[in-house]
Every structure is written in C-alpha cells, then in structure tokens.
Amino acid sequence: MSHFKQIQANMIRTGLITHINYLFYFNVEQPNVYVWNTIIKEYCKSKFPKVSVFLFHQMVRENFEMNKQTFVYAIKACELVKGGVRVGEELHCRICKVGFDSELLIRNVLMHLYGKHGCLSSARNLFDESLTRDVFTWTTMIDCYAQKQFPGKALKLFCLMLRSGVEPNEVTMVAVLSACCILGNLSLGRLIHGYIEKNDLECSLNLLNALMDLYVKCGCLTTAREIFDMMERRDVYSWTIMTDGHAKQGELELARQFFDGLPEKNVVSWNAMIAGYSQKNKPKEALALFHQMEETSLRPVEGTLVCVLSSCAQLGSLDLGKKIYHYYVDQKRVQPSVILANAYIDMCAKCGSIDAAIQLFNGMPKKDLVSWNSMINGYAVHGYAGQALDLFRQMQSSGLRPDDITLVGVLSACCHGGLVIQGREYFENMRGVFGIEPNTKHYACMIDLLGRVGMLDDAFELIKRMPMEPDEAAWGALLNASKMYGNIDLGKFASVKLLELTPNDSGTYALLANMFAAKRRWDDVGMVRSMMRARGVKKTPGLSSIEVDGKTHEFLVEDKSHPQFREMYKLLDDILLLLYLEGYVPQPP
Known part of the structure; x- marks a missing residue:
C-alpha cells in the first residue's frame, strides 16, 4: 500500500491521474459508490470539472444509489463550470427528493455554490431554513455577501453570528475584513483587528494578509508596514499588497523597493507597479516595466493593458499603442473586452488618430457609458463639435443616462465649436433634465466657452456665482480669455487668484507677462519676472x-x-x- 500511494502521488503531480481514473472506472465491472465518488472527486480537482458533472448524470441515468459525498463532490464541480448554477439547482431538487436536504454539509456547499454564482437570495433561503448552523454555515453566507459587494449585510450577519454563540474562525475573519475593505471603514477594521487579538484567533498568513490589505486600502500604511515587519512568513501577496499600497499613495520609490524585493512576481505584482507609474504620470517607467514583464513567462491581463494604453496616450505613442493592442487583443492573446476597447479609443483620440477611434467605436458590438464618453470627448478635443453633439443625442436614444463626465465632453465640444447658445442650454439643463449637479469642471468649461467668444463679463459673473470655490481651471480659463482680448484688469485679478492656488506654476507667470508685453507694459513684465525670481519659480522649458x-x-x-x-x-x-x-x-x- 505504501508503494501504491507513492505511485498515486506521482500520478497526481504529473496530471496522469485524470487519464488513469476514467480508464480505471471503465475497467471496473461493477463500480460501487466509493469508485464513483473517487472518480467524480478527482475530475473535480483537475482541470476537467465538466467530466465530474457528466459522470454524476451518468449515475442518475443508471439509477445508481448515491450517498452524501456524491452530492458534495458534484456540487463542488458545478461551482467550477460555466452556467453550473442551473445544474446545481437540478442537484438541489434531487437532494430534496432523496432526503439529503437536512444534511448540514450539503446545505453548506449548496449555499457556497449559489453565492459564488450570484444567487444570493437562494443562498440566504438555505441559510434561514437551516435548523442547525455551524461556523462554516455562517462563514459561507458572510463570505457570499462580501464577495458580491454587500458589505453591510456581511457585517450585520457577523454580529448575529456572535450573538448566536458560534465562534468565528480565521476564514470568517478574512471575509469580515474583506467587507470592511469594501466600506473603507478604518475604525471598524481596527475594532475587528482588536477582536482577533483579544480572542487569540490563530493569525494565519491569509488572515495577516487580509489585515494588511485592510490598512493599505484605508490609507494606513504605517500599521500595514508594522504587520508586514512582524510576519514570520510572507508570500507573494504580502509583498504585492505593500507594493500596491505605496504605489497608490504615490510613493513610487518605496513601492519599487517592495516590488524589487519580491522573491517571486505574479501578474498582480506587475500590475500594481505598472499602474502606479501610469497613474502618477510616469508613462516611460510604466512602459519600461511592461517590456520587462513581456520578457517573463507571464502574460498581461486586461488591467495591465489598460494601464499600458493609458501610458501610450500620455506619451503620444500612437504606433506603440496600436502595436500592443493588435498583438494582445486583436490576436486574442488577451480576451477582448469593452474596457480594453474603451482604453484603445481614448488612446487613439488623445494621440490624434480620431479615425482609428471612430472605426473601433462603430465596430463595437456592445458599448457602455465609458465608450460613449470616450468618443464624445475625443470628438470634442479634435474640434468636431457637431459630431460630438450628434453622438450625445444617439447615446440618449440608446437609453443610456449621461453622467458628469458625459456633460464635460458635451460642454467641451460647445467650447471648441463656439456654440454659446447650445452650451448654455446644456449647462442650465444639467440639474432638471439630466439630474446632474454641476461641478468645477462644468463651470470651467462654461467660463472657457464664454471667454473664448469675448463674453468676459458673463464669464466673470459666472465665476462669482459658483456654489463652490473656483479652482485653477476656472481662473486659468478667465486669465487666458483676458489675455486673448486684452483685458488687463480682469487678467490681473484672475492671475492673483490663480497664484494663490498654484504659486509655483510658471505657466501663470508666463501668461501674465505675455499679456503685459502685448500692451507694451514693460515695467509690469519686469515686475512679474521679479516675482518669479523672489519665489524661486523657474519657467518650464517648452x-x-x-x-x-x-x-x-x-x-x-x-x-x-x-x-x-x-x-x-x-x-x-x-x-x-x-x-x-x-x-x-x-x-x-
């Protein structure tokens, strides 16, 4: 028997077991329930869970008597199969028919199946109907809610669990911490951390990683680092959590130290660092790291390519972006998706290839709001105001409701096209018609629109009526319009407000100096340059x-x-x- 187990272990390690098992089944003249269960379990553990489902159906066809384990393995196989919830429902009916519906283990795995496939009401019905509930019952339902983005329900159920007297385990606490992460509630997360320490729960690697992830996502990197430093053992996720945390905080040097310290890097690790560079306007570093990733055996995923295409857009590297999209998406090395198509449209539009953006947009079988927004904004920045507004009307006809980003694109199109009447109409209808509260970006677009056509008094009145403090975009638009139309007094006023917000922006000083120079007010030009020297501001070279x-x-x-x-x-x-x-x-x- 010891020799047999060694051979079996080798067969499992090499994958040969999946071929041998089925042959073994066919060569057994009268396989008993143990043989059936073994074959179903092995295929469930392999890459062929559909075979497990097929074998279960064969047992049904042959009227073979099943036991509790048969149903458990068959339900677990359904979890791994696309559309497996339908087969799971059939299993559930058969379980009730043969009288196994009172078995707690079966109820628990059924709950897990329903939860994984998003059938939360079915899972909750099973939970509520359970006369007895163990820690796995509670944990399964809590995890279902947390995984499907219902953190409030998960935490409410956890409180009920504590009141019922059932002691949570480490898996329960991982699910609860996941719910706290979704809420971004650091105070509640600290209370959960305190509960873990107070009750001396075993802090496994998974639980410590979950605690670290909570503190990182809530912006408390100091505590996350303390947990990281005290860990006796770390895995790739431990290092990746810290890499991602520092990258999102903009601490790219620290993030890179953790990334370089990874003993083994996975796709998530590479994504975290590439995204950090891309989102902090370091596109060269993002692309350099992506090319390093390409040299490994790892294949980029959707999130990687979205960040890479964004980096190409920042650099204006149209050819490189097209090449990457063609190699990975067009040639199906990465599954095509609406998100990737949106990133490509945005990249093409920002790199000046509006025709390529239009071609992909028109060929998309499915479009979401981001698709329409990207194309409307693309038309707007290229000066195609009419096309942008036509597309906006098409979007409304399709049944999609615009959001604040859509209206930024629409107002930007009116601005580039000098369409004052239409721009005012859209702006005034934002609350009543579209249900959108105007923000600083919408006001900046309108100020820019009015300023570009010389309506400086109207632009100034609008900036004074803003319900929030005007930002640099609003004052910058007014300053630029003042320079364009030679309104020195209004330009000086706008520049003072702008320098209060961005005192080290050389562009503001340059714009103000150019405005004075256009009126040959050389003393004022000298005054501006003296201010720059006094404040240590140097002009950014073109x-x-x-x-x-x-x-x-x-x-x-x-x-x-x-x-x-x-x-x-x-x-x-x-x-x-x-x-x-x-x-x-x-x-x-």
Whole structure:
C-alpha cells in the first residue's frame, strides 16, 4: 500500500491521474459508490470539472444509489463550470427528493455554490431554513455577501453570528475584513483587528494578509508596514499588497523597493507597479516595466493593458499603442473586452488618430457609458463639435443616462465649436433634465466657452456665482480669455487668484507677462519676472515630441541634441519664410 500511494502521488503531480481514473472506472465491472465518488472527486480537482458533472448524470441515468459525498463532490464541480448554477439547482431538487436536504454539509456547499454564482437570495433561503448552523454555515453566507459587494449585510450577519454563540474562525475573519475593505471603514477594521487579538484567533498568513490589505486600502500604511515587519512568513501577496499600497499613495520609490524585493512576481505584482507609474504620470517607467514583464513567462491581463494604453496616450505613442493592442487583443492573446476597447479609443483620440477611434467605436458590438464618453470627448478635443453633439443625442436614444463626465465632453465640444447658445442650454439643463449637479469642471468649461467668444463679463459673473470655490481651471480659463482680448484688469485679478492656488506654476507667470508685453507694459513684465525670481519659480522649458516608427523623439527650446538638428532647423526656417510670405506677423513674447 505504501508503494501504491507513492505511485498515486506521482500520478497526481504529473496530471496522469485524470487519464488513469476514467480508464480505471471503465475497467471496473461493477463500480460501487466509493469508485464513483473517487472518480467524480478527482475530475473535480483537475482541470476537467465538466467530466465530474457528466459522470454524476451518468449515475442518475443508471439509477445508481448515491450517498452524501456524491452530492458534495458534484456540487463542488458545478461551482467550477460555466452556467453550473442551473445544474446545481437540478442537484438541489434531487437532494430534496432523496432526503439529503437536512444534511448540514450539503446545505453548506449548496449555499457556497449559489453565492459564488450570484444567487444570493437562494443562498440566504438555505441559510434561514437551516435548523442547525455551524461556523462554516455562517462563514459561507458572510463570505457570499462580501464577495458580491454587500458589505453591510456581511457585517450585520457577523454580529448575529456572535450573538448566536458560534465562534468565528480565521476564514470568517478574512471575509469580515474583506467587507470592511469594501466600506473603507478604518475604525471598524481596527475594532475587528482588536477582536482577533483579544480572542487569540490563530493569525494565519491569509488572515495577516487580509489585515494588511485592510490598512493599505484605508490609507494606513504605517500599521500595514508594522504587520508586514512582524510576519514570520510572507508570500507573494504580502509583498504585492505593500507594493500596491505605496504605489497608490504615490510613493513610487518605496513601492519599487517592495516590488524589487519580491522573491517571486505574479501578474498582480506587475500590475500594481505598472499602474502606479501610469497613474502618477510616469508613462516611460510604466512602459519600461511592461517590456520587462513581456520578457517573463507571464502574460498581461486586461488591467495591465489598460494601464499600458493609458501610458501610450500620455506619451503620444500612437504606433506603440496600436502595436500592443493588435498583438494582445486583436490576436486574442488577451480576451477582448469593452474596457480594453474603451482604453484603445481614448488612446487613439488623445494621440490624434480620431479615425482609428471612430472605426473601433462603430465596430463595437456592445458599448457602455465609458465608450460613449470616450468618443464624445475625443470628438470634442479634435474640434468636431457637431459630431460630438450628434453622438450625445444617439447615446440618449440608446437609453443610456449621461453622467458628469458625459456633460464635460458635451460642454467641451460647445467650447471648441463656439456654440454659446447650445452650451448654455446644456449647462442650465444639467440639474432638471439630466439630474446632474454641476461641478468645477462644468463651470470651467462654461467660463472657457464664454471667454473664448469675448463674453468676459458673463464669464466673470459666472465665476462669482459658483456654489463652490473656483479652482485653477476656472481662473486659468478667465486669465487666458483676458489675455486673448486684452483685458488687463480682469487678467490681473484672475492671475492673483490663480497664484494663490498654484504659486509655483510658471505657466501663470508666463501668461501674465505675455499679456503685459502685448500692451507694451514693460515695467509690469519686469515686475512679474521679479516675482518669479523672489519665489524661486523657474519657467518650464517648452517641449515638443514626435513619434517616428514607434520611437518618441523629444525637443526642447533651441535644442541641438538630436543628430539631425541642422536639417530640422533648416526645414523650420523654410516653413517660417513661407509664413512670412503669406503675411504672418509674429506676436511679441
């Protein structure tokens, strides 16, 4: 028997057991329930749970008598099969018919099946009908609620569990901490942590990871680090939680230290670091890390590619973004999805390829609100106001309700198209028609719209009527309009407000100085430059970039670092000469 177990262990390790079991079943003349159960269990544990379901149905067809374990293994197989809840319901009926419905173990696994497939009412009915409930019964139902984003119900059930006198275990506490994470309730999380320590619950690796995850997601990295430092054993999730926490807080150097310290990296680890770089406007670092990931055996997932396409959009790397999307999504290395299509549309629009964005948008079999928003905003920034508003009307006809981002795109389109009447109408209808409270972005769009067409008094009145404090976008739009139409007094007022919000923004000083220079008020220009020196503000040098054959080239003002700079400057001189011949007169700096 010891030799047989060694052979069996080797067969399980190599996967050969899944082939041998079925052969073994066919060669047994009269297989008993133990043989059936063994085969069903082994296929359930393998990559072929559908075979377990098939074998169970074969037992039914042959009228073979089943025991409790048969139903348990068959239900677990249903959990792993797409659409398995329907088969599970059939199993549930048969369980009731043969009289196993009072078995607590069977009720628990049925609850888990229903919960995993989102049938929470069926799971709760089983829970409420249970005459006896053990720790697994309570934990299963709590976990069902937590996994399906009903944290309040999960925590309420946990309180009932404590009142019933059933002691929770570590799995219960992991589910409860998950509910606290969803709520983002740090105070409640600390109470749960205190309960764990007070009752001397065994702090397994999973439970410590759950505690760390709670503190990280609630922004308390100090406590998370204390737990991390005291852990006797850590796994890839322990390191990844800390990497993700620091990355989301913008502490990219610390995040990278944890990432580099990972003894083994998984897709989640790479995603956390790539997302951190992308979301903190470090697209070069995000793409460099993505290329490192490509050199491993790991394949990127949807979340990875969304961050990568966002990084391409930030850099204006259209060719690279198209190449990545084609290689992974078009060629089905990663499952196509609406989210990935949305990221691609956004990338193409921001990189100037509005035609590519339109082509993908029109070919999408299914669109969500983000799809419509991305395309409306894409049209708006390219100056296609009419197309943006037409698309907005199509979106409404499709039955989708706009959100605040949709209206930003609509007002931006009106702004770029100079459509004052339409812009005012949409803005005034936001509350009554669309049920959306205007925020600072909507006000900034309207101020920009009014300012661009010279209605400076109306723009100033609107900024004074804002129910919230105007932000830099609103004052910046007013300052830009004041410069455009030479309104020095209004420009000075707007610049003072803007410098209160962003005292180190060199762009504000430059805009103010240019406004004075246009009116030849050189003393005021000197005053602005003196303010910059006194405050230690340095003008950010102008930078342009262009992508050629998938490589991005950047150029600063009077840059001579590029090997072909002489040919470039000669071409620019030729262009400037043609402009002069057409009557171009440069404005003073």
